Amino acid sequence: MSDTNYLNWPFFEERHRTLARELDAWATQHIAHGHGSDVDAQCKALVRTLGEGGWLQHAVGDAIDTRAICLIRETLARHAGLADFAFAMQGLGSGAISLDGTPQQRERYLGKVARGEAISAFALSEPDAGSDVAAMACSATLDGDHVVLNGEKTWISNGGIADFYVVFARSGEAPGARGISAFIVDAGTPGFEIAERIDVIAPHPLARLRFSDCRIPLTQRVGAAGAGFKVAMRTLDVFRTSVAAAALGFARRAMDEALQRATTRKMFNGVLADFQLTQAKLAEMALTIDSSALLVYRAAWQRDQGQNVTREAAMAKLAATEGAQQVIDAAVQMWGGLGVVSGQTVETLYREIRSLRIYEGATEVQQLIIGRDLIKQHGAANNA
Numbered sequence: 001m002s003d004t005n006y007l008n009w010p011f012f013e014e015r016h017r018t019l020a021r022e023l024d025a026w027a028t029q030h031i032a033h034g035h036g037s038d039v040d041a042q043c044k045a046l047v048r049t050l051g052e053g054g055w056l057q058h059a060v061g062d063a064i065d066t067r068a069i070c071l072i073r074e075t076l077a078r079h080a081g082l083a084d085f086a087f088a089m090q091g092l093g094s095g096a097i098s099l100d101g102t103p104q105q106r107e108r109y110l111g112k113v114a115r116g117e118a119i120s121a122f123a124l125s126e127p128d129a130g131s132d133v134a135a136m137a138c139s140a141t142l143d144g145d146h147v148v149l150n151g152e153k154t155w156i157s158n159g160g161i162a163d164f165y166v167v168f169a170r171s172g173e174a175p176g177a178r179g180i181s182a183f184i185v186d187a188g189t190p191g192f193e194i195a196e197r198i199d200v201i202a203p204h205p206l207a208r209l210r211f212s213d214c215r216i217p218l219t220q221r222v223g224a225a226g227a228g229f230k231v232a233m234r235t236l237d238v239f240r241t242s243v244a245a246a247a248l249g250f251a252r253r254a255m256d257e258a259l260q261r262a263t264t265r266k267m268f269n270g271v272l273a274d275f276q277l278t279q280a281k282l283a284e285m286a287l288t289i290d291s292s293a294l295l296v297y298r299a300a301w302q303r304d305q306g307q308n309v310t311r312e313a314a315m316a317k318l319a320a321t322e323g324a325q326q327v328i329d330a331a332v333q334m335w336g337g338l339g340v341v342s343g344q345t346v347e348t349l350y351r352e353i354r355s356l357r358i359y360e361g362a363t364e365v366q367q368l369i370i371g372r373d374l375i376k377q378h379g380a381a382n383n384a
């Protein structure tokens with residue numbers, strides 16, 4: 001672990017410091033940076049390894065420790081983007097069951113997820129409902145003690161390798177966001193198929209799903225009828241700050257790489273780090289990393305205190321993902337031509353960071369959340 005001084009910040013308790021140090025030592029032994037050619041196999045192996053290491057238990061269950069999740073994602077992202085992805089998706093995919101599942105659902109799924117024996121996925125987005133989630137069209141029609149799903153989901157991480165999917169569909173109790181319910185759909189259920197596998201710039205399992213008269217028992221519904229939107233938002237609320245933590249991990253790795261290169265690359269009778277332009281760039285990168293870390297762990301700490309973090313989580317996600325993109329870009333620049341060679345660590349980071357500015361609420365969506373919250377608080381203060 002490079003610079004661990006931030007672990008002494010008052011946001012953390014001793015157990016968090018121990019967790020971060022132990023995970024870093026474990027990851028150094030068990031996790032390699034970069035993507036191989038078979039990401040499906042790599043992801044499955046990583047889920048198993050993380051389960052055997054005991055790390056996945058932090059991602060499931062009702063006693064969610066946001067600071068622990070953030071430290072784990074930050075640490076894993078610094079070692080390997082795919083390891084962070086595997087950890088995060090076990091949490092996001094099973095999050096609805098952790099928060100709102102019945103005892104039977106929890107019993108059937110959560111233990112396996114925590115041990116790395118079952119892979120989970122979170123299926124909310126659709127071709128015509130991304131940022132505008134409430135526009136979803138996938139339908140869930142009641143038929144006795146079953147529901148019948150029809151429609152499509154897209155951009156579903158772990159699509160194709162997951163053992164079960166938490167699917168959000170329009171059940172029609174009310175218009176808009178109040179008429180959506182969540183259902184667990186096991187892989188292999190008749191009427192459910194992987195319509196398309198999607199390739200992205202930093203490969204990970206991703207797919208478009210299709211439901212054609214897919215019948216599932218009502219006992220697979222998570223939460224009350226019509227409460228699906230709330231279930232989805234509560235799940236995303238837990239994990240939004242952790243996306244920021246992953247971005248922070250990528251940025252820290254880029255900083256390590258930049259320092260390593262700048263202090264050893266010989267040029268003009270010295271090394272790259274001798275130049276003030278380089279020192280200024282390194283200072284900007286460090287400032288961005290520390291500002292992001294402060295925002296990430298403020299939001300995580302505040303959530304662990306049981307406080308509302310709508311604005312704080314949005315600020316953390318926006319600042320850390322946008323900031324990491326800049327830090328990584330600066331690191332690529334310092335590596336010169338080598339920085340754009342396929343498979344170099346900074347080149348991989350450059351591709352890995354990009355989608356974090358889009359998913360779980362694009363940057364513009366976070367700006368709206370922050371702006372609206374400021375106006376709401378201002379109104380409340382004036383009416384008090």
Ligand SMILES: Cc1cc2nc3c(=O)[nH]c(=O)nc-3n(C[C@H](O)[C@H](O)[C@H](O)COP(=O)(O)OP(=O)(O)OC[C@H]3O[C@@H](n4cnc5c(N)ncnc54)[C@H](O)[C@@H]3O)c2cc1C
Pocket residue numbers: 122123124125127129130131132154155156157158200206355358359360361362363364365368
């Ligand atoms: C790698 C990856 C993994 C993903 N994994 C999952 C998953 O596991 N499960 C899942 O359900 N979804 C997943 N998604 C989907 C993701 O959540 C959506 O891509 C995201 O919500 C944006 O939706 P969209 O792609 O339809 O873009 P659109 O909604 O079409 O938005 C396009 C752009 O418009 C801008 N924008 C949006 N709203 C506003 C606004 N109000 N004002 C101004 N500009 C705006 C933003 O820049 C945004 O990027 C994943 C996406 C990616 C890229």
